[in-house]
Amino acid sequence: MYPEQIYYPKELSWLSFNERVLQEAADKHNPIVERIRFLGIFSSNMDEFYRVRVAEVKRQIYIHLEEGNEQAAVNTKLLMEKIQQKVITLTESFEKVYDDVLIGLKRYNIHIVDKNQLTPYQQEWLINYFKNKILRHIAPILLHKKVNLVDRLNDFGTYLYVAIHKKDRATKYATIELPTEAMSRFIQIPPEKSRKKKHIILIDDVIQLCLNIIFKGFVEFDEMEAYSFKVTRDSEYSINDEIDESFVEKMSESMKQRLIAEPVRVIYDADMPLEMLKNLKKRLKISSFDSLIAGGAYRNFKDFIGFPNVGRSYLENPALPAINSRHFTDFDTAFDAIAHKDILLYYPYHRFLHFTEFVRQAAFDPSVKHIRLNIYRVATKSRIVSSLIDAVDNGKTVTVVVELRARFDEEANIEWSKTMTDAGIRVVLGSPSFKIHSKLCVVSREEKGELVHYSHFGTGNFNEKTAKIYTDFSLFTRNQELAQEAIWVFDLIQLPYRRNKFQHLQVSPLNARTKIQILVRQEIQNANEGLPSGITLKVNNLVDQQLIDDLYRASQAGVKVKAIVRGMCSLIPNIPGISENITITSIVDRFLEHPRVMVFTNAGQPKVFISSADWMGRNMDNRIEVGCPIYDNDLKQQIIHILEIQLKDTIKARVIDAEQINKYVKRGNRKKLRSQVEIYHYLKSLE
Structure with a gap:
């Protein structure tokens, strides 16, 4: 070390x-x-x-x-x-x-206005809008000694802290949660004169404008003032293994811990008067000001992810229509297509519909006997789950592994597990010891009297929504050895004491770390023997120190290591004598870079893997993850070429160096290349 x-x-x-x-x-x-x-x-x-x-x-x-x-x-x-x-x-x-x-x-001509910038016409319109559309969703909490404010606050909500002043009386306080679950936070005000100008106001300001309407008749006041704040809590929770109750019940209880966890951060409007801030701090039971962060008037800015485009289409990115893969569309069924050749899709460039269609066809295909799938995160309205329920109705055996501890999706997955169980699906509630993070689906068909398996290995979740904004690989294959090992992974989840020997797959926590280390050491040996060597790596996070040490050793042996890391990176390139042969870049663009890919030069016969696992200790040792080799030479070259395009990015790539100050990659004499757009055109050219 x-x-x-x-x-x-x-x-x-x-x-x-x-x-x-x-x-x-x-x-x-x-x-x-x-x-x-x-x-x-x-x-x-x-x-x-x-x-x-x-x-x-x-x-x-x-x-x-x-x-x-x-x-x-x-x-x-x-x-x-x-x-x-x-x-x-x-x-x-x-x-x-x-x-x-x-x-x-x-x-x-798009103006975000606040309550102090409104014309009389706009004020009148907004007051009527408030009475007719917003007021029904407002339920203030009047604060007194018996109210525990910490217990009442929703971690994902945004709040106004209201001071109610009455002459010769102590100031009273209340909180109001913005009803963003029920309606948009952004309200477009109809034009008063010119239709050219578009005016948008946040619901925060509308509520502040109408405070007197909310409280009139319930509390006495001379004046009121309100300022925004939000809390962020510790997301961790513990599961009590001593209580004799179901895993779902334990998870439900554990979720309550998060709701009452100590705030790790409170962000508040910097204009909030000191007395109000002190009162808020006291009610939130914050021991110091370390967790208090002053900011602008609007808290919980995450809602701006959905900011509406009320102007021309060119004010947002031009659409890149998802590509129909001819490897599927040229065949009558998904099974005919996969039987013909392994298929690789790269979302969101390719249509996620190909996967949902694979599951839909499996749901009614008379030859299909068993569908296995694991769920980490799925869409709110999941066509995949609907198809699995249809499969049960058609008399098929369906086994779904549901990871109840998918961070921030726990409640949704608990509900999905109940829905699927009620529909007759055999639901396996993950493993108490390991999170299930693999992206597997196996469909078993009877063909000529034998059971034949069609399997899917992916780097991303089975989620129709995120498949439109996350880049991820999906491999569809009829390789029976890979499929059998995928079934062994499902067995491992249900029967952890049964250990099969995985020859092809990298399976955490059993062999993934060891297999990766063997591959790195082979590159070191090749470099020492003067054979072609090199490692190209693409991950979300690179922080596991053992694997970083292996890359440092490879660099010292002369192995060229090129990595694309979207998020956390603990490896430091260009340390003299340690990492001179390592270069790392990071790409942030319109799509979120999500795949995990490994390419080992292997003396000129590249070995290529896609995986669900990042290079983090938790992914190697504390989760069930699956890395899958790519055996089809055409698909190998396709992945290698995609990585080469990303390594040539001169617009959206940043250098990860010792200081991590995010300098853009220098273009020099090279042409401008935006890899996400270039990859789209490359994949389209293959169709």
């Missing part, structure tokens, strides 16, 4: 990733509506960062102090200080970018 100084802290690296998202919001080459949506993505990411990463750091501080490990506690506190400093810097940049985006919107 190398000294600690050669690993970049993953939490700071994550903030560096979100800074790349903010760069997209700041980039004036992006359409103006896309820029404001990137601000929403940045905000949503920051929420998750606090729920997961910051909460974990805080827990580590408490653990070190409890164990009496003062030096570890000091080091972790120093990390927390660095996190807070970086967050303050990013928050300041965010506010500047937002102001710039507002100016940009005005150039296209």
